[in-house]
Amino acid sequence: MPTLTTKRDDVLGSALTLFAERGFDATTIPMIATDAKVGAGTIYRYFDNKEMLVNTLFQHYVTLFRETLEKDYPVEADIREQFRHLFQGMIRFTNEHDHALYFIKTHTSAYFLDATSREQFGDLLMIFETFFEEGKKHSDIRPLPSKALIAIIFGSFLQLYQLIRAGELEATEELLKGVEESCWDAVRHHS
Amino acid sequence: MPTLTTKRDDVLGSALTLFAERGFDATTIPMIATDAKVGAGTIYRYFDNKEMLVNTLFQHYVTLFRETLEKDYPVEADIREQFRHLFQGMIRFTNEHDHALYFIKTHTSAYFLDATSREQFGDLLMIFETFFEEGKKHSDIRPLPSKALIAIIFGSFLQLYQLIRAGELEATEELLKGVEESCWDAVRHHS
Amino acid sequence: MPTLTTKRDDVLGSALTLFAERGFDATTIPMIATDAKVGAGTIYRYFDNKEMLVNTLFQHYVTLFRETLEKDYPVEADIREQFRHLFQGMIRFTNEHDHALYFIKTHTSAYFLDATSREQFGDLLMIFETFFEEGKKHSDIRPLPSKALIAIIFGSFLQLYQLIRAGELEATEELLKGVEESCWDAVRHHS
Amino acid sequence: MPTLTTKRDDVLGSALTLFAERGFDATTIPMIATDAKVGAGTIYRYFDNKEMLVNTLFQHYVTLFRETLEKDYPVEADIREQFRHLFQGMIRFTNEHDHALYFIKTHTSAYFLDATSREQFGDLLMIFETFFEEGKKHSDIRPLPSKALIAIIFGSFLQLYQLIRAGELEATEELLKGVEESCWDAVRHHS
DNA sequence: GATGAATGAGTATTCATTCAT
DNA sequence: AATGAATGAATACTCATTCAT
Numbered sequence: 001m002p003t004l005t006t007k008r009d010d011v012l013g014s015a016l017t018l019f020a021e022r023g024f025d026a027t028t029i030p031m032i033a034t035d036a037k038v039g040a041g042t043i044y045r046y047f048d049n050k051e052m053l054v055n056t057l058f059q060h061y062v063t064l065f066r067e068t069l070e071k072d073y074p075v076e077a078d079i080r081e082q083f084r085h086l087f088q089g090m091i092r093f094t095n096e097h098d099h100a101l102y103f104i105k106t107h108t109s110a111y112f113l114d115a116t117s118r119e120q121f122g123d124l125l126m127i128f129e130t131f132f133e134e135g136k137k138h139s140d141i142r143p144l145p146s147k148a149l150i151a152i153i154f155g156s157f158l159q160l161y162q163l164i165r166a167g168e169l170e171a172t173e174e175l176l177k178g179v180e181e182s183c184w185d186a187v188r189h190h191s
Numbered sequence: 192m193p194t195l196t197t198k199r200d201d202v203l204g205s206a207l208t209l210f211a212e213r214g215f216d217a218t219t220i221p222m223i224a225t226d227a228k229v230g231a232g233t234i235y236r237y238f239d240n241k242e243m244l245v246n247t248l249f250q251h252y253v254t255l256f257r258e259t260l261e262k263d264y265p266v267e268a269d270i271r272e273q274f275r276h277l278f279q280g281m282i283r284f285t286n287e288h289d290h291a292l293y294f295i296k297t298h299t300s301a302y303f304l305d306a307t308s309r310e311q312f313g314d315l316l317m318i319f320e321t322f323f324e325e326g327k328k329h330s331d332i333r334p335l336p337s338k339a340l341i342a343i344i345f346g347s348f349l350q351l352y353q354l355i356r357a358g359e360l361e362a363t364e365e366l367l368k369g370v371e372e373s374c375w376d377a378v379r380h381h382s
Numbered sequence: 383m384p385t386l387t388t389k390r391d392d393v394l395g396s397a398l399t400l401f402a403e404r405g406f407d408a409t410t411i412p413m414i415a416t417d418a419k420v421g422a423g424t425i426y427r428y429f430d431n432k433e434m435l436v437n438t439l440f441q442h443y444v445t446l447f448r449e450t451l452e453k454d455y456p457v458e459a460d461i462r463e464q465f466r467h468l469f470q471g472m473i474r475f476t477n478e479h480d481h482a483l484y485f486i487k488t489h490t491s492a493y494f495l496d497a498t499s500r501e502q503f504g505d506l507l508m509i510f511e512t513f514f515e516e517g518k519k520h521s522d523i524r525p526l527p528s529k530a531l532i533a534i535i536f537g538s539f540l541q542l543y544q545l546i547r548a549g550e551l552e553a554t555e556e557l558l559k560g561v562e563e564s565c566w567d568a569v570r571h572h573s
Numbered sequence: 574m575p576t577l578t579t580k581r582d583d584v585l586g587s588a589l590t591l592f593a594e595r596g597f598d599a600t601t602i603p604m605i606a607t608d609a610k611v612g613a614g615t616i617y618r619y620f621d622n623k624e625m626l627v628n629t630l631f632q633h634y635v636t637l638f639r640e641t642l643e644k645d646y647p648v649e650a651d652i653r654e655q656f657r658h659l660f661q662g663m664i665r666f667t668n669e670h671d672h673a674l675y676f677i678k679t680h681t682s683a684y685f686l687d688a689t690s691r692e693q694f695g696d697l698l699m700i701f702e703t704f705f706e707e708g709k710k711h712s713d714i715r716p717l718p719s720k721a722l723i724a725i726i727f728g729s730f731l732q733l734y735q736l737i738r739a740g741e742l743e744a745t746e747e748l749l750k751g752v753e754e755s756c757w758d759a760v761r762h763h764s
Numbered sequence: 765g766a767t768g769a770a771t772g773a774g775t776a777t778t779c780a781t782t783c784a785t
Numbered sequence: 786a787a788t789g790a791a792t793g794a795a796t797a798c799t800c801a802t803t804c805a806t
Contacts, residue, residue: 007791022302025216029776039792044777109357144369147360148351152373155350159342162300169338178335182343186377198766220801230767232803241801389787407598411780421788423782432780491735493595526751529742533732534755541728542721548682551720560717564725568759580770602797612771617798767806775799782792 008046010036015057020099024054024110051112058107058117061100066124068093079140080184082131087180090157102165105158125150132187142189149187156183199237201227206248211290215245215298242303249298249308252291257315259284270331271375273322278371281348293356296349316341323378333380340378347374390428392418397439402481406436406492433494440489440499443482448506450475461522462566464513469562472539484547487540507532514569524571531569538565581619583609588630593672597627597683624685631680631690634673639697641666652713653757655704660753663730675738678731698723705760712762722760729756 014035018027029050033040047053069089074081094101107113108121128150135141141149160179163169205226209218220241224231238244260280265272285292298304299312319341326332333340351370354360396417400409411432415422429435451471456463476483489495490503510532517523523531542561545551587608591600602623606613620626642662647654667674680686681694701723708714714722733752736742 151350151354152347155346156343159346163338163342182377186373424787529736533736534729537728537732538725541724545724564759568755
């Protein structure tokens with residue numbers, strides 16, 4: 001006996017993979033339906049239309065990501081420890097939800113995102129923004145706009161993630177450690 | 192008498208802008224034709240089909256970008272100078288060819304890129320790879336896989352460029368200087 | 383304990399209203415199910431398919447209309463009295479079965495009516511045909527084909543009924559009296 | 574060499590027939606395309622969408638019908654002559670534009686008619702309304718609401734027309750003469 | 765060479781119908 | 786018996802591509 005509303009989850013799963021791999025516009029409803037082993041019409045039982053589907057997906061993973069980062073956040077620890085928490089959070093989230101972070105990043109400024117999606121994405125960025133603002137106050141972080149610092153971290157991480165997914169790089173403990181160090185050096189204040 | 196094959200260039204110009212702004216799938220041939228002030232059929236005189244058009248465009252700008260980086264490469268200078276050359280090349284290219292780098296970034300792993308496009312993109316990365324390999328030999332660069340280092344630089348730069356295009360960040364001299372420093376710290380070997 | 387096969391009647395009732403108001407093609411099975419407070423699948427327990435449902439409905443009301451006209455038919459009365467009976471029968475039927483006559487009118491020549499429906503509609507017209515044939519024999523009725531005379535009466539009445547339903551005309555006693563007179567003058571033999 | 578924009582006319586012709594025979598909702602774009610021997614996409618070169626197509630068709634024939642009735646209107650003649658003009662106009666228009674009048678009548682109160690269509694239909698009715706109002710003033714016409722009188726004439730005529738199209742009645746000169754007389758008796762004031 | 769009208773395969777979406785519960 | 790989730794064929798409409806002019 002299958003779990004309740006398996007089909008809805010199947011659709012979301014297939015949509016995540018396809019949107020991440022091909023993008024929203026290049027992914028057709030029949031593609032999703034076939035991949036999810038579901039009739040095309042079934043998708044419309046759970047989602048009003050294709051845009052509702054992306055937005056649902058986007059919000060789901062943005063929220064999940066935010067929660068991952070917020071969970072056990074070491075408020076009292078030093079800034080390097082906090083950075084480690086955030087960076088390891090990105091890695092953990094990526095491992096647990098294969099295409100999710102790449103999907104989020106590539107669809108962040110898409111024309112079809114609704115207000116809620118944009119708002120929740122804003123909430124996500126806020127975590128990093130707060131971290132960087134705080135760090136700059138104590139001169140622990142480079143005096144660059146927080147948005148630029150976020151771009152550097154995210155850009156690096158996602159580009160790297162793409163290489164790993166493509167099999168061009170292996171995600172060893174050592175590599176991830178080195179990249180974290182590199183990213184930290186990119187944003188920290190060098191005295 | 193108008194310049195020869197002006198129309199072909201008009202098409203390429205319009206395609207670049209539209210692909211960069213809306214993406215390949217959301218850009219229609221009639222859109223390009225209208226923007227280029229050309230009949231839709233004319234596009235097919237110069238390009239076999241839509242995919243041929245993107246690939247031509249992609250290869251054109253990837254090659255141009257590579258040439259920009261290679262030109263006046265300071266082979267004899269020290270590594271920091273070489274890094275500056277590459278980073279300033281990215282900036283210069285971006286300024287001279289408005290949508291080109293963004294177009295390259297957003298279409299780098301697209302499903303419709305052919306072998307030649309992927310190969311030429313590989314050639315482009317090779318410049319950075321050579322730079323990093325050489326740097327690691329002299330312990331000037333962090334001992335990470337070159338691919339990872341490229342991902343960090345490219346990822347950062349392109350993500351940043353996206354913010355600038357979106358108007359969320361202003362490309363001041365100071366910002367660019369700071370970002371270059373940040374990227375350099377991300378890849379250089381810290382003793 | 384609820385009345386037996388209430389659900390079948392609920393479906394027929396909702397179908398009548400919706401078919402009359404929106405037409406067969408614009409009415410969906412889910413609409414009927416919702417309106418009848420019944421599951422969509424339940425409709426298929428009572429009717430093989432949507433076409434069977436319309437035909438059942440059509441036949442039901444055509445027969446009911448025929449019976450209304452036949453009941454207490456004043457066989458012995460003079461022709462004017464017989465005409466009054468028929469005309470008042472149309473009015474009475476309309477009052478008792480709100481959407482029925484309009485539904486019949488708008489679906490009379492529909493592509494999905496089966497042989498039985500067409501036959502029973504023929505039987506209904508037969509009442510008028512008999513009336514007119516008899517009247518022409520005695521030179522009380524205009525020497526036109528009975529079918530033409532029926533068209534005139536039916537066409538007039540139903541067109542009028544449409545206006546009343548649309549709220550553009552009020553069905554006062556006086557109006558109905560006047561229209562009856564008009565229709566009678568349309569078919570009677572003027573010496 | 575075919576006449577210019579033949580295809581647009583072919584589409585309109587096929588649409589008229591199909592809308593008249595099956596109704597708007599039951600007529601699909603592929604049906605029209607097939608009947609007009611035209612690609613489905615071609616229809617959209619000439620009409621924005623299906624609703625635009627019906628409205629164009631509706632307005633075209635309503636206007637044509639109005640012009641037919643207004644042409645050579647015997648303003649100075651007596652009322653019987655004017656009625657003949659109108660009635661013969663309906664016949665002539667029906668003969669020249671096979672399904673047009675039936676299409677107009679069956680789609681008059683459709684949900685998809687736009688403001689222009691409704692307005693132009695109002696203009697058409699105005700001709701009859703003016704005629705009846707004038708007639709009632711001189712006690713030549715029965716004291717019924719003009720709308721009712723129009724319903725009687727149109728209802729009769731169209732119901733009859735259906736019979737003729739179905740082959741159940743032959744449109745002889747004699748029949749049409751008789752029906753005109755009948756309709757006249759239906760609306761004229763009997764002293 | 766250049767055009768744009770014409771096409772039909774492909775898209776998102778709806779809905780009659782089935783069937784496991 | 787009754788339900789409503791699931792389906793896929795069918796719908797309106799779009800767009801890459803062709804081809805007569």
